[in-house]
Amino acid sequence: MNNFTFYSPTKFVFGRDAESRTGELAKSFGATKVLIVYGGGSIVRSGLLARVEASLEAAGIAYVELPGVQPNPIDTKVREGIELGRKEGIDFILPVGGGSPIDTAKAIAVGIPYEGDFWDFYLGKAEPAAAVPVATVLTIPAAGSEGSGDSVITQKDGMNKLAIGTELLRPKFSIMNPEITFTLPASQTGYGITDMIAHILERYFTNTPNVEVTDRVAEGLIMSIMNEAPKVFANPEDYDARANIMWAGTIAHNGLCGVGREEDWITHSMEHEVSAWDDKIAHGAGLAVLFPAWMTYMAEHNPGKVAQLGERVFGITPGGDPKETALQAAKCLRAFFNSIGMPSTLREFGIQESDIDGLVAKFHKNNGEIIENRYLTITPEVSKAIYTIAL
Amino acid sequence: MNNFTFYSPTKFVFGRDAESRTGELAKSFGATKVLIVYGGGSIVRSGLLARVEASLEAAGIAYVELPGVQPNPIDTKVREGIELGRKEGIDFILPVGGGSPIDTAKAIAVGIPYEGDFWDFYLGKAEPAAAVPVATVLTIPAAGSEGSGDSVITQKDGMNKLAIGTELLRPKFSIMNPEITFTLPASQTGYGITDMIAHILERYFTNTPNVEVTDRVAEGLIMSIMNEAPKVFANPEDYDARANIMWAGTIAHNGLCGVGREEDWITHSMEHEVSAWDDKIAHGAGLAVLFPAWMTYMAEHNPGKVAQLGERVFGITPGGDPKETALQAAKCLRAFFNSIGMPSTLREFGIQESDIDGLVAKFHKNNGEIIENRYLTITPEVSKAIYTIAL
Numbered sequence: 102m103n104n105f106t107f108y109s110p111t112k113f114v115f116g117r118d119a120e121s122r123t124g125e126l127a128k129s130f131g132a133t134k135v136l137i138v139y140g141g142g143s144i145v146r147s148g149l150l151a152r153v154e155a156s157l158e159a160a161g162i163a164y165v166e167l168p169g170v171q172p173n174p175i176d177t178k179v180r181e182g183i184e185l186g187r188k189e190g191i192d193f194i195l196p197v198g199g200g201s202p203i204d205t206a207k208a209i210a211v212g213i214p215y216e217g218d219f220w221d222f223y224l225g226k227a228e229p230a231a232a233v234p235v236a237t238v239l240t241i242p243a244a245g246s247e248g249s250g251d252s253v254i255t256q257k258d259g260m261n262k263l264a265i266g267t268e269l270l271r272p273k274f275s276i277m278n279p280e281i282t283f284t285l286p287a288s289q290t291g292y293g294i295t296d297m298i299a300h301i302l303e304r305y306f307t308n309t310p311n312v313e314v315t316d317r318v319a320e321g322l323i324m325s326i327m328n329e330a331p332k333v334f335a336n337p338e339d340y341d342a343r344a345n346i347m348w349a350g351t352i353a354h355n356g357l358c359g360v361g362r363e364e365d366w367i368t369h370s371m372e373h374e375v376s377a378w379d380d381k382i383a384h385g386a387g388l389a390v391l392f393p394a395w396m397t398y399m400a401e402h403n404p405g406k407v408a409q410l411g412e413r414v415f416g417i418t419p420g421g422d423p424k425e426t427a428l429q430a431a432k433c434l435r436a437f438f439n440s441i442g443m444p445s446t447l448r449e450f451g452i453q454e455s456d457i458d459g460l461v462a463k464f465h466k467n468n469g470e471i472i473e474n475r476y477l478t479i480t481p482e483v484s485k486a487i488y489t490i491a492l
Numbered sequence: 493m494n495n496f497t498f499y500s501p502t503k504f505v506f507g508r509d510a511e512s513r514t515g516e517l518a519k520s521f522g523a524t525k526v527l528i529v530y531g532g533g534s535i536v537r538s539g540l541l542a543r544v545e546a547s548l549e550a551a552g553i554a555y556v557e558l559p560g561v562q563p564n565p566i567d568t569k570v571r572e573g574i575e576l577g578r579k580e581g582i583d584f585i586l587p588v589g590g591g592s593p594i595d596t597a598k599a600i601a602v603g604i605p606y607e608g609d610f611w612d613f614y615l616g617k618a619e620p621a622a623a624v625p626v627a628t629v630l631t632i633p634a635a636g637s638e639g640s641g642d643s644v645i646t647q648k649d650g651m652n653k654l655a656i657g658t659e660l661l662r663p664k665f666s667i668m669n670p671e672i673t674f675t676l677p678a679s680q681t682g683y684g685i686t687d688m689i690a691h692i693l694e695r696y697f698t699n700t701p702n703v704e705v706t707d708r709v710a711e712g713l714i715m716s717i718m719n720e721a722p723k724v725f726a727n728p729e730d731y732d733a734r735a736n737i738m739w740a741g742t743i744a745h746n747g748l749c750g751v752g753r754e755e756d757w758i759t760h761s762m763e764h765e766v767s768a769w770d771d772k773i774a775h776g777a778g779l780a781v782l783f784p785a786w787m788t789y790m791a792e793h794n795p796g797k798v799a800q801l802g803e804r805v806f807g808i809t810p811g812g813d814p815k816e817t818a819l820q821a822a823k824c825l826r827a828f829f830n831s832i833g834m835p836s837t838l839r840e841f842g843i844q845e846s847d848i849d850g851l852v853a854k855f856h857k858n859n860g861e862i863i864e865n866r867y868l869t870i871t872p873e874v875s876k877a878i879y880t881i882a883l
Binding site: 103106107112117119279311313314315316318324325326328329344348349352360361 | 495503702704705733736
């Protein structure tokens with residue numbers, strides 16, 4: 102087991118009507134004027150925004166709104182928020198929504214106190230030294246951003262999708278009411294479930310030996326998500342199933358599943374090129390296609406942890422040939438993703454064999470020619486083979 | 493799933509040589525003069541205390557020492573610490589040790605800013621409103637106090653063992669170096685492992701339905717502890733096994749295994765009477781005797797979750813008679829505890845059938861005649877039956 106620091110100081114307030122505590126919680130963390138960041142009109146139509154604002158008003162907290170954050174959130178919206186926040190003198194940022202408003206809010210949070218352009222942080226040109234405090238009201242269980250210090254933003258010109266991670270951006274609190282997720286479309290529910298499983302697997306697939314506690318927690322989370330998912334699709338208003346999925350999405354990405362080991366994240370990086378190829382491709386859909394393909398390749402080249410997943414999570418008889426068990430595990434995961442409406446192949450997105458070389462080139466341009474210190478070293482030959490399996 | 497708040501803002505710094513970061517971390521949390529609280533001479537002999545103090549000195553932090561905390565820590569030592577801390581004007585408390593120094597440090601932390609006697613908090617006569625910040629250097633994985641806001645103190649006159657829990661007392665940081673646990677005696681290692689499994693089970697045995705995520709995390713932790721325990725006994729210097737056990741002990745008690753449901757804690761309360769009967773009986777040893785007895789009783793009266801544990805953790809074939817599966821689970825748990833050197837019966841402590849009525853009377857005097865809202869309502873008939881099974 103490797104040395105590690107685990108620090109997850111977000112206060113999670115979870116359950117029915119949790120949003121009514123927004124004002125009280127914001128006040129306890131020192132907010133006096135809040136920038137509310139959100140996407141489309143769904144939180145307006147559902148009345149959630151009005152309830153959050155009523156709670157802030159009851160606590161004597163002023164607020165201004167930044168609506169219009171889009172999926173795959175972009176840098177221009179961040180700059181708009183930084184300008185608005187500075188002009189209005191806000192001292193707290195409250196995204197209400199899923200990963201896109203939350204990641205936008207985090208970018209605004211480090212951007213406001215910074216003299217240069219916030220994109221410097223995403224390019225690695227500068228390190229954030231300060232941030233306006235952020236808290237969240239979560240509406241889509243998927244990205245795990247409500248419990249992480251991470252933010253992913255896309256540059257509008259050039260479609261560069263870049264990430265930062267800093268402890269400064271861990272939300273002070275996150276409000277999670279599973280009832281708010283009752284009305285999520287099935288597709289979005291499926292993308293979210295896929296994304297959270299992927300967040301666990303990116304941490305699970307490691308060559309660091311003897312991380313049994315972290316392994317078992319990760320395996321247990323995946324089993325619980327797979328147990329609850331069919332209930333959510335059978336009855337979108339199954340409170341307990343929605344609640345389990347929502348909480349699993351948070352623990353999947355707050356760091357607990359990664360402590361003590363190297364993490365992988367190759368599949369996420371490969372997926373970013375697929376979403377960038379056509380921004381109508383949902384991140385979750387791309388992951389559902391690529392993760393079983395990655396596992397299939399690993400069955401041949403480094404089957405150990407893939408086979409362990411097969412035995413412990415998918416109930417494949419222990420002690421068999423690791424390669425065969427790993428291949429079977431990849432099939433089981435694909436079958437699960439299909440059962441929640443996810444695609445199986447890149448062709449379903451319109452990607453052809455002739456597009457693969459372009460994906461490989463862009464992937465290595467963004468991540469380096471030879472990517473080491475991962476579950477397997479990734480050369481252009483390897484990434485091409487994985488994209489090809491995914492065809 | 494019930495509504496919940498989960499807030500675990502302790503920074504865990506884990507790994508080899510972690511104690512060398514004590515000064516830097518204490519400084520980052522504002523310490524200028526530290527009260528170091530510890531027990532016997534083992535941390536002096538091992539050089540740990542010197543390394544911690546060197547780290548504080550390097551960071552320019554002053555310190556005073558409060559040695560001599562005993563197992564089952566007592567109120568008089570707390571008062572000594574409060575007096576010393578006030579006189580010396582300390583602004584930070586750093587226990588170096590296991591649960592006893594940590595719990596003592598927490599009591600001192602709420603006692604220093606309080607005008608009355610600190611024992612008021614433990615009697616429920618007053619609520620702590622402020623606390624001196626606490627951080628820990630952990631040497632014994634067991635109590636989980638390094639990640640909790642709990643403290644248990646025994647009143648020297650009368651042997652009342654009482655607890656408080658407040659978010660004010662969550663450690664700011666906890667330093668966990670598994671190498672420090674290499675020299676723990678086998679008995680202490682076994683008591684600690686038993687205690688952490690008990691912390692998980694007290695939260696696992698609940699009537700709150702549909703808490704699948706929390707169940708699976710709890711089951712995974714127990715499986716990992718049972719996997720690593722034999723390695724620690726076979727080779728006390730197995731770093732990875734020690735590391736897994738140490739980290740498991742923290743997650744077992746930081747609240748994660750309890751979110752979204754009622755908890756039980758009857759077995760812990762029943763054990764307190766056993767330790768109080770003879771304070772040479774270790775808490776872990778008492779738990780090892782009582783938990784399988786409690787489960788055996790529940791097999792007859794509320795087998796559901798006991799049987800689930802049997803199927804998922806002990807690998808008992810699913811779908812059998814719940815009572816039989818639950819009985820089998822109790823036997824498996826007892827066999828595991830025996831395998832790490834724990835006793836099976838109260839008689840091994842010298843307790844006789846004629847002592848049972850006294851244990852029952854004291855247990856109900858401290859916890860109420862009829863204890864409701866637990867996995868099973870506990871009347872004197874029930875507690876007597878459980879103590880009798882444990883004989």
